[in-house]
Amino acid sequence: MPAGGEARVTRAVVVGAGIAGASVAYFLGRLGWAVTVVDAGEHAASHVPSALVNPVRGQSGGVDARAVAGMAATWALVAEVEAAGLSVPHGRTGILRPLPDDRARARFERKLPADLPHRWLDRAEWPAELEGDWAHALLLPDGGWVAGPALCAALVVLAGTEVVRSRAETITDTAVTLSDGQRLTADVVVTCGGSVGSTWAGETGTHRMGSMLRLDRAVTARPLSFGAYLAPDGAGGTLGGTFETPSPVWEPPRLPLASLRWLLGKGEALADLRGVGVRGVWTGSRLSGLRCGRRPDGVWELTGLSSKGFLLGPLLARELSHEIGRPSRGQ
Ligand SMILES: Cc1cc2nc3c(=O)[nH]c(=O)nc-3n(C[C@H](O)[C@H](O)[C@H](O)COP(=O)(O)OP(=O)(O)OC[C@H]3O[C@@H](n4cnc5c(N)ncnc54)[C@H](O)[C@@H]3O)c2cc1C
Secondary structure, three states: OOOOOOOOOOEEEEEOOOHHHHHHHHHHHHOOOEEEEEEOOOOOHHHOOOEEEOOEOOOOOOEOOOHHHHHHHHHHHHHHHHHOOOOOOEEOOOEEEEEOOHHHHHHHHHHOOOOOOOEEOOHHHOOOOEOOOOOEEEEEOOOEEEOHHHHHHHHHHHHOOEEEEOOEEEEOOOEEEEOOOOEEEOOEEEEOOHHHHHHHOOOOOOEEEEEEEEEOOOOOOOOEEEOEEEEEOOOOEEEEEEOOOOEOOOOOOOOOHHHHHHHHHHHHHHEOOOOOOEEEEEEEEEEOOOEEEEOOOOOEEEEOOHHHHHHHHHHHHHHHHHHHOOOOOOO
C-alpha cells in the first residue's frame, strides 16, 4: 500500500477512440483498469457510417488467417453492447460478393478456407436488386455490417471510461502530455491513433482515403461488395469504399469528382440506383501495416488495421488487453 494506506488507482491511458482504442478501453475496463481515453475527436476512420464485417477481401479474395475468429469477436462485442441496453445499428445478414467471371471465382475458391462458412448461390437465388453482368455470387453468411460511430461510442460508454477531448502531443510508457500542457500519468499507455495519429506522430506509412455516399434508403438489406460496397447504415444506406491512390501521410478529406464518377459506376454495376437520393458524404483515411503489441519504448499499440478494422479490431484489442493483464493492486 502507498503511504497513507490508500489503495492506489491503477490507471491506463488509451490514445484514440476509434474501433481499436474504444475496444482496448472496453477490455481493459473489464480487466479492472481505471481507463482514461484521450481522443482528438477528428478524422476517425472508424466513423465510417457502415463498416462491413467481411472475411473475404477486396477483389483478390484473400482471407485473413484470423477472419473467422475476428468475425466471432466483433459480433460477440456487438451482442454485449446491445445486451447492456445500448443500441448499435448492425445487420448479421451475411455479405454477398458478386464476381464478374470464372477466373475471379477460381481465384476466390483457391483462397477460401474450409472453416469459413460460404455458399455459391444459384442464379435463381440471387437477390432482385443485384444488377449488372455478374457471373457468380458468393454468400458469406457470417458477415454483415455495423454502424462504426455507434459501436465506438457505445464501447466507451460501457467501459465507463473518462474521455478527454484533446490531442496527445507526447506519449511515453508512463505519461501522456496533452496539447494544453496537462500531463496524465499512467501505469499503462496504449496508443491507437490510426491514420491521422500516425501522421501527427511524424511517421510515414501507407494511407488510403475513401468515401461513403450516404443514401436516403438502404438499396439492399444484405451488403453487396465488389470494387465498392452497398450496405444499410441504420438511417438509410451507403455506397463507398477506399479507392484513392495511397499516400505516405494522412491527407485532409476530399472526394475528387473523378472518384465520384468511378464510385457511381461501381454502385450502378451492383444495383439499380434509380430513385435513390444522396444525404451526404463521409470521407476517411485508413492506415496499412498492422502493429499490435508492446513497442521497444514500453508503449502498447494497436494500429494499422487497414480495411479490417471491424473484422479484426475487437479480436486484437481483446488479445492485447489480456497480454497487458490485470492491474496489480496495492503497489
Ligand atoms: C471509406 C472507408 C471504408 C472502410 N470500410 C471498412 C469496412 O467496410 N470494414 C472494415 O473493417 N474496415 C473498413 N474501413 C477501415 C476501418 O475504418 C479502419 O480499419 C479502422 O476504423 C481503424 O480504426 P483505428 O481505431 O485504428 O483508427 P481511427 O478510427 O482512425 O481512430 C483513431 C482516433 O485516434 C485519434 N487520435 C489519433 N492521434 C491522436 C492523438 N495524438 N491524440 C488524441 N487523439 C488522437 C483520432 O482523432 C481518431 O479519433 C474503412 C475505411 C475507410 C476510410
